[in-house]
Amino acid sequence: MPAPKSALASIALIALALAAPPLVHAAEKPARKATAAQHAAAKKKPKAKAVAPAAPLYGEREDLRRFAAEVAERRGLDADWVAVQLAQARRLDSVQRLVMPPPAGTAKDWAAYRARFVEPRRIAAGLAFWQDHEDALARAQARWGVPPEIVVGIIGVETFYGRITGRFRIVDALATLAFDFPTGRSDRSPFFRRELEEFLVWAEREGRDPQAVRGSFAGAIGLPQFMPSNLNRLAVDFDGDGHVDLGGNGVDAVGSVAHFLSAHGWQPGMATTHAVAPPVDTAARARLLAPDIEPSFTAAEFAAAGAELDAAGRAHASPMALVELQNGAAAPSYVAGTANFRVLTRYNASSYYAMAVIALGDAVAQARAATRAAAAADPAASSASAPR
Numbered sequence: 337m338p339a340p341k342s343a344l345a346s347i348a349l350i351a352l353a354l355a356a357p358p359l360v361h362a363a364e365k366p367a368r369k370a371t372a373a374q375h376a377a378a379k380k381k382p383k384a385k386a387v388a389p390a391a392p393l394y395g396e397r398e399d400l401r402r403f404a405a406e407v408a409e410r411r412g413l414d415a416d417w418v419a420v421q422l423a424q425a426r427r428l429d430s431v432q433r434l435v436m437p438p439p440a441g442t443a444k445d446w447a448a449y450r451a452r453f454v455e456p457r458r459i460a461a462g463l464a465f466w467q468d469h470e471d472a473l474a475r476a477q478a479r480w481g482v483p484p485e486i487v488v489g490i491i492g493v494e495t496f497y498g499r500i501t502g503r504f505r506i507v508d509a510l511a512t513l514a515f516d517f518p519t520g521r522s523d524r525s526p527f528f529r530r531e532l533e534e535f536l537v538w539a540e541r542e543g544r545d546p547q548a549v550r551g552s553f554a555g556a557i558g559l560p561q562f563m564p565s566n567l568n569r570l571a572v573d574f575d576g577d578g579h580v581d582l583g584g585n586g587v588d589a590v591g592s593v594a595h596f597l598s599a600h601g602w603q604p605g606m607a608t609t610h611a612v613a614p615p616v617d618t619a620a621r622a623r624l625l626a627p628d629i630e631p632s633f634t635a636a637e638f639a640a641a642g643a644e645l646d647a648a649g650r651a652h653a654s655p656m657a658l659v660e661l662q663n664g665a666a667a668p669s670y671v672a673g674t675a676n677f678r679v680l681t682r683y684n685a686s687s688y689y690a691m692a693v694i695a696l697g698d699a700v701a702q703a704r705a706a707t708r709a710a711a712a713a714d715p716a717a718s719s720a721s722a723p724r
């Protein structure tokens with residue numbers, strides 16, 4: 337049961353991400369949630385190919401040829417190179433299926449979603465990632481004010497610290513969504529055409545073979561699953577080797593995630609959530625829930641509506657959102673989301689996503705504190721590499 341449930345949750349997340357404005361890259365949702373389904377699809381593909389014909393090549397299709405010429409002209413790329421790259425793209429049925437919204441009536445389940453990310457193996461991997469990138473995480477915090485546990489939470493939820501970065505060829509995924517976006521949901525092909533253009537610009541600049549780059553079905557790339565536009569706009573060369581490499585370089589990934597959040601308004605020192613008991617009165621509760629994740633009410637307004645914030649929430653100086661997380665058939669959970677909570681949803685337009693990032697980051701931070709405390713209590717038992 338857990339598997340189908342989380343797959344549905346994933347798909348729901350994708351749908352939310354795709355509904356988000358273009359500046360919000362589609363990664364988070366699609367990337368993360370996509371991964372399980374994506375993996376299954378990617379694994380099945382080769383077997384299916386033995387008997388089924390290969391996915392159709394875009395080849396000489398007129399709309400792609402026109403697009404190639406426009407991109408080359410607009411971005412100063414070699415027209416033949418662009419045309420050759422796009423002609424080799426393939427339309428993937430699996431990408432068209434994965435981009436569709438979940439079936440109507442699919443119940444959201446925060447408890448099940450959380451359990452998928454906050455589990456021992458992912459926490460252990462997060463602990464190792466934190467120790468391996470301690471300096472980069474500290475530098476990112478000093479520069480952009482984003483705490484390590486938030487960066488560690490994002491990279492863990494996105495790709496399990498690089499274990500699941502997506503197996504789709506980016507050129508196939510983006511061409512499919514740019515030129516054969518499935519009917520039956522709002523058309524986002526203009527967004528994906530822009531991303532395909534940005535992808536070609538990035539590959540050319542970095543000297544990468546566009547045919548060899550892989551990622552999520554939605555076109556997200558690397559440890560932090562950046563969409564190509566964000567790769568060009570917000571990714572940083574944080575280890576100073578002259579390249580932005582989010583595929584294999586954890587240091588660049590750390591800096592890029594922190595820079596992304598900072599660029600979207602992250603406020604150093606502000607909590608992401610405060611504990612809250614929602615108003616018992618259903619009309620008052622509905623009023624607080626109406627703006628969804630947009631921080632809209634002061635602590636005084638929460639109180640006036642009958643919501644009970646914890647002490648830190650009562651002292652919070654800027655507006656907050658009452659965030660409801662459904663738990664399937666069980667009672668929903670609630671938190672008060674701050675402006676920084678809203679910033680996390682810029683990465684992936686879902687409150688469930690933001691909560692998973694926070695919960696995983698907290699779990700890894702606790703594991704790290706416990707490890708350090710144990711090492712401090714018994715230095716002889718710990719190895720020379722134990723964190724200090």
Ligand SMILES: [Ca+2]
Binds near residue numbers: 573574575578588
């Ligand atoms: Ca670098």
